[in-house]
Amino acid sequence: MExxxxxxxxxxxxxxxxxxxxxRPQPEDRQWETYRSxxxxxxxxxxxxxxxxxxxxxxxxxxxxxxxxWFAPLTGRLPEGSGTAVFDGxxxxxxxxxxxxxxxxxxxxxxxxxxxxxxxxxxxxILDPHVHVAHVDAQALSAGVPDLALTGLAATAVGACRxxxxxxxxxxxxxxxxxQVLGSFQAVxxxxxxxxxxxxxxxxxxxxxxxxxxxxxPRRTKAAHMAKAAAGECQRLVFRHGLQLFGAMGFxxxxxxxxxxxxxxxxxxxxxxASAHRKALLTA
Amino acid sequence: MKLADDPEVEEFRAQFSxxxxxxxxxxxxxxxxxxxxxxxxxxxxxxxxxxFEHGWLLPGQPPEYGGRGATLPQQLAHLEELARRRIYxxxxxxxLGIIAASLLTFxxxxxxxxxxxxxLRAEITAALGMSEPEAGSDLASLRTRAVLDxxxxxxxxxxxxxxxxxxxxxxxxxxxxxxxxPKHKGISxxxxxxxxxxxVRRPFGSIxxxxxxxxxxVFLTDVRVPRENLVGPLNAGWRVANGSLxxxxxxxxxxxxxxxxxxxRDAGDAGAGQEWYATLxxxxxxxxxxxxxxxxxxxxxxxxxxxxLLGSEAVQSASLHALEAHGADALAHxxxxxxxxHMHHEDFVSSWFERYARSFAGTIAGGTSEIQRNIxxxxxxxxxx
Numbered sequence: 001m002e003x004x005x006x007x008x009x010x011x012x013x014x015x016x017x018x019x020x021x022x023x024r025p026q027p028e029d030r031q032w033e034t035y036r037s038x039x040x041x042x043x044x045x046x047x048x049x050x051x052x053x054x055x056x057x058x059x060x061x062x063x064x065x066x067x068x069x070w071f072a073p074l075t076g077r078l079p080e081g082s083g084t085a086v087f088d089g090x091x092x093x094x095x096x097x098x099x100x101x102x103x104x105x106x107x108x109x110x111x112x113x114x115x116x117x118x119x120x121x122x123x124x125x126i127l128d129p130h131v132h133v134a135h136v137d138a139q140a141l142s143a144g145v146p147d148l149a150l151t152g153l154a155a156t157a158v159g160a161c162r163x164x165x166x167x168x169x170x171x172x173x174x175x176x177x178x179x180q181v182l183g184s185f186q187a188v189x190x191x192x193x194x195x196x197x198x199x200x201x202x203x204x205x206x207x208x209x210x211x212x213x214x215x216x217x218p219r220r221t222k223a224a225h226m227a228k229a230a231a232g233e234c235q236r237l238v239f240r241h242g243l244q245l246f247g248a249m250g251f252x253x254x255x256x257x258x259x260x261x262x263x264x265x266x267x268x269x270x271x272x273x274a275s276a277h278r279k280a281l282l283t284a
Numbered sequence: 285m286k287l288a289d290d291p292e293v294e295e296f297r298a299q300f301s302x303x304x305x306x307x308x309x310x311x312x313x314x315x316x317x318x319x320x321x322x323x324x325x326x327x328x329x330x331x332x333x334x335x336f337e338h339g340w341l342l343p344g345q346p347p348e349y350g351g352r353g354a355t356l357p358q359q360l361a362h363l364e365e366l367a368r369r370r371i372y373x374x375x376x377x378x379x380l381g382i383i384a385a386s387l388l389t390f391x392x393x394x395x396x397x398x399x400x401x402x403x404l405r406a407e408i409t410a411a412l413g414m415s416e417p418e419a420g421s422d423l424a425s426l427r428t429r430a431v432l433d434x435x436x437x438x439x440x441x442x443x444x445x446x447x448x449x450x451x452x453x454x455x456x457x458x459x460x461x462x463x464x465x466p467k468h469k470g471i472s473x474x475x476x477x478x479x480x481x482x483x484v485r486r487p488f489g490s491i492x493x494x495x496x497x498x499x500x501x502v503f504l505t506d507v508r509v510p511r512e513n514l515v516g517p518l519n520a521g522w523r524v525a526n527g528s529l530x531x532x533x534x535x536x537x538x539x540x541x542x543x544x545x546x547x548x549r550d551a552g553d554a555g556a557g558q559e560w561y562a563t564l565x566x567x568x569x570x571x572x573x574x575x576x577x578x579x580x581x582x583x584x585x586x587x588x589x590x591x592x593l594l595g596s597e598a599v600q601s602a603s604l605h606a607l608e609a610h611g612a613d614a615l616a617h618x619x620x621x622x623x624x625x626h627m628h629h630e631d632f633v634s635s636w637f638e639r640y641a642r643s644f645a646g647t648i649a650g651g652t653s654e655i656q657r658n659i660x661x662x663x664x665x666x667x668x669x
């Protein structure tokens with residue numbers, strides 16, 4: 001096995017990083033148009049995971065995640081506009097269902113695509129202000145979540161966790177107390193190190209998941225559960241240590257830390273938490 | 285990125301596999317068991333020599349040192365194949381992986397011939413004299429003193445935790461040769477034969493059993509060592525020490541992967557349907573993935589700390605879960621918790637308690653978990669020292 005990004009993939013990651021940083025301050029529909037026009041929605045799984053990690057890093061407000069990893073794998077195509085899907089037969093907390101142009105419904109008889117406007121979905125307020133979720137009245141739906149949908153949430157969570165870690169590192173390198181930078185205290189260092197290890201572990205399993213999807217390897221479903229569970233575990237640790245290390249400053253609306261903590265947590269709670277996916281791994 | 289191995293790695297693995305099928309000692313031959321990390325039964329010495337002569341002992345080395353110039357991915361395949369079959373290639377792992385390997389990097393031609401090759405051919409065994417009663421994590425503060433007079437060092441001091449010293453023929457010993465220099469700059473590496481006058485070794489029991497003798501105290505009193513036994517330049521011992529621990533460190537994670545794999549097998553019944561068992565599977569997969577990433581050109585020495593921390597703590601956590609899952613049955617000691625294999629001397633008579641207790645070797649030896657976290661924070665995340 002070769003488990004290193006090749007030159008092209010590293011270049012893609014650099015390009016994505018730069019583009020997202022440039023585009024993120026623009027209005028939301030402009031961001032979405034840019035990503036669509038760049039063809040990122042059509043990226044193969046591994047490249048898609050790299051893109052989603054960067055979008056997660058930037059608290060992306062667009063319907064990219066649901067369009068690329070919920071709608072597309074069910075229908076085998078991209079929607080007119082944005083898309084999402086209902087997998088779990090309950091239709092609660094469906095990403096982007098309030099504004100997606102097309103919604104794929106996974107039923108026992110196959111996949112049905114309906115215009116989003118027909119669903120009468122109601123957006124539900126949640127902790128992350130940029131994540132759109134809605135309840136859908138969907139009946140007679142069977143269970144089954146595509147691997148890519150799990151991988152997509154995992155990659156997004158990894159990106160958000162990386163962002164939290166970066167913000168925390170910047171904070172503890174400049175803030176001084178007792179005449180010392182916070183980052184020189186071992187209690188701080190050890191928490192930061194544990195956050196790093198958790199991010200590396202979740203990211204490796206996310207890349208592996210994307211790779212098994214790309215190669216249609218028989219381990220792909222197990223790998224998707226591992227990625228989602230690891231991202232959830234990572235989120236739990238990074239949230240706890242990240243908010244703690246930031247101190248009172250992280251507890252405010254003005255500080256952007258809250259945005260990324262919420263994105264990471266939302267990715268864990270959607271489509272099953274770490275615990276649910278650990279259990280699912282054992283029977284997959 | 286791709287899932288499959290390169291063809292030259294597959295080919296290499298197949299060759300080694302065929303060699304093992306043909307040459308592995310039988311169960312009858314391999315009856316005598318090793319009782320310390322430097323005690324090598326005669327059959328195991330013959331086995332190591334066979335590997336040496338066929339270039340399968342340290343495949344990354346040239347043929348004269350028991351190898352075949354293998355690439356790093358091929359070396360990984362070699363160790364994976366040994367682990368998969370539960371085979372040891374040497375019953376003196378530190379002699380092979382640290383001492384002989386250090387001599388091949390830092391030693392003179394004469395030292396390679398006189399010491400490295402006999403260790404590789406299992407004619408002699410070696411142990412590593414690093415830690416001292418007052419120098420553990422802070423290894424560079426070691427105080428064992430060596431004074432050079434003419435062509436002879438006189439060594440006085442004490443080592444501890446010296447694994448296998450009582451069964452070893454030679455110790456690679458780190459000593460202070462310049463007490464006036466900053467602590468990292470006054471250390472040298474010396475080969476000290478255990479038969480030398482003034483060397484006293486006292487093995488002591490481990491947490492597992494009073495007669496489980498691998499640890500030693502080594503007392504050195506006016507031991508005379510010829511200058512030709514100095515490894516590397518005088519006062520450059522810290523570089524040798526880092527190199528010593530650096531040897532095979534790139535693949536050190538594999539020993540944790542092997543233990544995790546053993547736990548996957550041995551704790552399968554107890555772990556059925558348990559979330560901790562899923563965590564174990566995830567830790568093993570993540571460790572392998574991150575380890576493979578270290579094979580590429582972008583590897584970073586500090587990343588080895590990530591692998592050690594992740595691997596050793598995963599082993600410990602899963603061992604505790606397995607212990608608890610067995611309830612009061614886990615008290616039985618000794619107990620058979622793994623399958624018997626004549627080429628693998630661990631676990632099969634270790635109780636779950638012993639396996640959990642031994643997992644602390646991973647989080648304490650070779651740089652504690654606390655030291656690894658400091659390295660990650662300082663060298664990867666850029667926090668101040």
